[in-house]
Amino acid sequence: MSDLYAVIGNPIGHTKSPLIHTAFAEQTGQPIHYTAIEGSLGGFAGAVDAFRAAGGRGLNITAPFKLDAFAYATDLTAAAQVAGAVNAMKFDGDRVLADNFDGVGLVRDIIHNLACPIAGRCVLLLGAGGAARGALPPILAEKPSHVVIVNRTFAKARQLAEAFAHTGPVDAEAYSALRDQPFDIILNATSASQCGEFLPVHGDIFAPDCLAYELVYGKGLTPFLKMARDNGVRRLVDGVGMLVEQAAEAFVWWRGVRPDTRPVIEKLTVPLLEA
Numbered sequence: 682m683s684d685l686y687a688v689i690g691n692p693i694g695h696t697k698s699p700l701i702h703t704a705f706a707e708q709t710g711q712p713i714h715y716t717a718i719e720g721s722l723g724g725f726a727g728a729v730d731a732f733r734a735a736g737g738r739g740l741n742i743t744a745p746f747k748l749d750a751f752a753y754a755t756d757l758t759a760a761a762q763v764a765g766a767v768n769a770m771k772f773d774g775d776r777v778l779a780d781n782f783d784g785v786g787l788v789r790d791i792i793h794n795l796a797c798p799i800a801g802r803c804v805l806l807l808g809a810g811g812a813a814r815g816a817l818p819p820i821l822a823e824k825p826s827h828v829v830i831v832n833r834t835f836a837k838a839r840q841l842a843e844a845f846a847h848t849g850p851v852d853a854e855a856y857s858a859l860r861d862q863p864f865d866i867i868l869n870a871t872s873a874s875q876c877g878e879f880l881p882v883h884g885d886i887f888a889p890d891c892l893a894y895e896l897v898y899g900k901g902l903t904p905f906l907k908m909a910r911d912n913g914v915r916r917l918v919d920g921v922g923m924l925v926e927q928a929a930e931a932f933v934w935w936r937g938v939r940p941d942t943r944p945v946i947e948k949l950t951v952p953l954l955e956a
Contacts, residue, residue: 683714685736686935689728690743693719695899697949698741701928704948705940713738713936725749729770739771739935741928747781747811754779764815769931780934783812784819786927787896787920791866792823794922794946797892799823799866805859806830807880807905808870809837812896816870817841821849829864831856831882832871856881863888867909869895874903884912896920902955921949 688698702715718740720728725746732740742750750767751757758780761767767779791797804825806813809832820828828851832838838853845851865888873880874897887893893909898920902910906917925946933939 683712684738685732686713686715686739686741687718687732687737688715688741688743689718689720689725689732689746691720691722691745693717693743696743697924698743698928700949701925701945702932704945705929705932708940709936709938711936711938720746726753729753733772737772739769739931741931742768742770750779753777760784760815760818763818764811766811766815768927769934771935780931781815782927782930782934783923784815784817785930786925787816787868787894787923788819788823789926789930790922791892791894794926794943795892795916795918797866797916799825801826802865803863803888804828805864805867805886806870807868807882808832808872809834809841809853810870810872813870814841816868816896817845817851818848821845821851824849825866826850827852829854829859829862831859859883859886861885864891866892866894869893869897869903869905874900874905877904879904879908882908884908887912887914889913890916892916892918894918894920896923898924898949899951901951902953906953907955917953919953921951922946925949 699715706713747766754777756778761779761781764781768781770779802825830838830842830853835855842851842853891914893914925942929942
């Protein structure tokens with residue numbers, strides 16, 4: 682009999698999680714059945730209660746429920762506490778164990794799949810919301826030479842930088858101050874690409890061999906990636922690798938076996954074409 686897992690979000694029709702975890706299960710011979718749940722806004726706890734009552738073993742959590750999952754959990758890992766959000770849960774009787782694998786998935790994609798070391802590199806993190814907060818600790822753990830956070834609301838970037846200043850070389854700057862500062866790795870963790878907005882940055886932020894990484898996936902050549910391309914950047918990447926790698930981390934956490942992510946990433950990768 683298969684163990685039951687799912688992803689919960691709203692909307693949920695776009696999710697790739699069932700495809701990803703089904704592929705992982707087939708690879709590893711794990712007896713799981715994975716589905717998608719569209720939770721109602723304000724109804725997260727009830728939906729999870731029902732899933733657990735039906736024998737559910739674990740959940741992935743996507744927008745807009747990551748904060749609801751944080752509140753629902755009984756046991757939070759350090760990564761979840763730092764991020765202030767949860768993207769995976771597993772159930773052990775009355776206990777609800779919760780973690781956040783987004784940052785770990787991002788770093789694993791950059792280092793292992795893209796063969797781009799973070800150690801000794803200058804990193805620019807665009808955005809200071811939940812995605813940026815989850816990404817920052819694993820990035821700093823790789824010992825970059827410097828991390829700069831920028832955000833439309835400078836105070837939010839400064840607050841995030843100050844919260845992690847004890848763990849590594851991280852500072853906050855305003856968008857207007859980003860001139861003549863080339864970066865080796867630039868991560869767009871803002872929501873701008875979700876609605877096709879351009880960011881107020883100058884082309885001189887891209888170092889000659891820069892990696893331009895868009896955390897969202899499936900949006901094609903976003904305004905951020907277009908700017909990088911137009912300024913000579915050849916390494917343009919969207920977040921499909923991060924998506925698959927964070928899913929793999931949850932799979933290991935649930936099942937104790939690590940799947941091969943490369944064929945799944947290859948299956949989901951689409952050309953970065955202009956819309």
